[in-house]
Amino acid sequence: MSEPGFTELESLGDGNFGRVVLARQDRTGAVVAVKYLFDWLPLDEFRVEAAAWQHLDSPYAVRLHEFIESSRALVMEAVPGVSLHRLLHDNGALPPEAALAVFKNTLLGLADAHAIELVHRDLKSANVLVTDDGQAKLVDFGTAALAGESGTTAADIYAATCVFFECLTGHPPYEADDPDTLRQLHRYAPIPFGEVPEPLWGLLTWGMAKDPAYRPASAEQFADALETVATTTYGKKWERRGRAILAADPAEPPATGLLLKSGVVVLGLAVIAAGVVFVVTREEEPPPAAPPQMLQQVLTVAVEPVAEREATFAIEGEIVQVHGYQDLLVGARVNQALRHPFDEHREKLRADNQDGTSKPTIVLQTGELLSVRYDNRSGDEQPYPRAVTVALNEGKPLGVRELLTPEALSDNGIDQLSHRLDYHRRCENKTLNADELVLALAPDGVAFALTCQKPETVLLPYARMTDLLAPEVLKLLPDQRSVPPAPTTTTPPPKDEAFRFGALNLRLPTRFSVQNQGLEKVVVDGTGCADPKRYYNCEYFLVTDNTQASDEQPKYEPGKPYRRSANGRACNAAGRKDLKQDGAATLVESATVKVGDQDATYEKWTVRCVRPGSSEAEAELTQRIWFVPSKNVVIEDEWGIAELDEALAKAVWR
Known part of the structure; x- marks a missing residue:
């Protein structure tokens, strides 16, 4: 099937979910890439993914112009470049500066996507495009939903780090013909960090941590750490050199000479040339000198099975x-x-x-x-x-x-x-x-x-x-x-500040700030909080107007735990961002209290945390909920914010 109003110019190949063509929009003359999804693929969940992708405006991601469901067509930005998979297949491993440049762009693309609650789900080298100016762009957001695959931001970070490993070595970190075997390798096999340059071990082991809770809290945080490591190891202009290696910019000759021909579009081919010499001018900062080679031991870490059995016990x-x-x-x-x-x-x-x-x-x-x-x-x-x-x-x-x-x-x-x-x-x-x-x-x-x-x-x-x-x-x-320095104990305590949430007024210490999350107001405690605007690893409580609701954020129902947050509530307060609050919940306390001069129903719940699709609890947390029926306002706390009880007791209503 082809979409009326588009003239196909060239076939760009078939993928797992459909065929891709280069096309011209008849009305405007614009050249775009169009992916026609196979007829047998279900579209129910992908509709949501496509809608989110259309709102993603990032220099590190291919833009989705529209999803035309009648012809199952994804109309995308046409990007001059080549897939990273093809680049690595034809040329092998990249130099560290080039691999780091790809990795940084990949993480920044994920950061922009995660900021609008869009998870990639299928990040691999085939879904990373390297443009003719040496920049990496992500493509095919959410298409794994067509195969029923779920995903998390932590899984995206893990996959991006695996792509980084592939850039540095020319092959994936784990390989197996059987999908179940490959899945077990990713889950349990030691991280092969010894195959990459030693200064990059920390990035690899952090991003590929087996437990998602021990991976970077966000792609943005990971990109900041990458910048520090890369600058320390390869000099201030490492990224400029890395992109030059990928693009063969005449103004910045590359060290290894990977030359991408202009005009190649999404999933197209590239012409590769080698043998360009890297020249350092007086204005250019040379890369840091390599340390002298020394005889050193190479340590490897292994997880080894062991079993013992005797007459009275076995382990x-x-x-x-x-x-x-x-x-x-x-x-x-x-x-x-x-x-x-x-x-x-x-x-x-x-x-x-x-x-x-x-x-x-x-x-x-x-x-x-x-x-x-x-x-x-x-x-x-x-x-x-x-x-x-x-x-x-x-x-x-x-x-x-x-x-x-x-x-x-x-x-x-x-x-x-x-x-x-x-x-x-x-x-x-x-x-x-x-x-x-x-x-x-x-x-x-x-x-x-x-x-x-x-x-x-x-x-x-x-x-x-x-x-x-x-x-x-x-x-x-x-x-x-x-890491910021530890706070001193001589600083005088901060004064309180008035915070307004519709009709509710609270006085809280000035270290608190308010962020919007859909229909919820997130009140963030800035103590030890690296980024209050994104409130990663930060303590907070929620205030929400229960007169408003949406499909993603339904109204709070008294007598039940709080679940109205978009995409379900994660178990951050239990230190497990990989788990959801979808397990069994137990009401442990219920009372009528005052919020200011208004009666409120107070409930305390123990909520079990489970992996998506599982019913087995791996952690639990405590929810405290104040519901004020006369104002239809809900306050929810999972961190045990010490100042909240007093602030609610002294609340003022307009």
């Missing part, structure tokens, strides 16, 4: 081990520490005459640090976590007393940590015990494993931990240059 699971130490004694000390949580669990099972399992997760893996969490389970009981961190260069295990300062383990320090973890609320007024701390280092914070009721992971960003972490540990953490 199955995995352990994490490091291979490649030239000093065998250092290697033995490291591996003994890494398997200690497994061995400890084994002895417990033996003493209790029980069977059990032990499952490790690599939380952080850099050239200097390895942090692993084990989830140990006895019979049908809930798993209990253990963690181990090792300084790889020294071969030194880092326990809680090595990771934290002595002051952090004092009574005052434990009180501060308890407050930051909101431990009293999460653990029903129990007292935090220093001897029971279980923590692992993650790329962007410290992951605390709590077992008060059910296992729960709480991630405290490093910005909120710099005063409690040992100085020698801070030096080893990834990208600490972007």
